[in-house]
Amino acid sequence: MLLRVVVFLSAGALLAAGLAGQLAEAAASKSKPKPTAVVGPPANPAIGIETQAKHALILEAETGVVLLDKGADERIPPASMSKIMTAYIVFGMVKEG
Structure with a gap:
């Protein structure tokens, strides 16, 4: 029972820290724009990758x-x-002590 409480609190703390970091990053990004890398067109534009997804990023x-x-x-x-991967890492760390 104690292990479940520790796992639950650890996961909550990890999620809260992640959200706080995202909020701080969002506030910082509003004040100054981040430089972005210039990416050229694909080497072979004839490959014609199409998707119905709203967001996608495929890198070679x-x-x-x-x-x-x-x-x-x-x-x-x-x-x-x-x-899921965040929860997996938290559970692994809790298991190790």
Whole structure:
């Protein structure tokens, strides 16, 4: 029972810290614009990647060339996979002590 309470409180603290960081970052970004990297068109525009997703970013692994950039500059909440991985790491840390 104590372990569940510790895990719950740890996860809550981790989520609260993440939200506080995002709020601080959002406030800072409003005051001064961040420089963005200039990304050229894909090396082979004939590949024709299409998606119905609202947001997508596909990079070539070795060179880092952007193959698809759809709504990448918009701020959106973290995906469910990010939340699951955060919980996984917290539970692993709690298990280790």
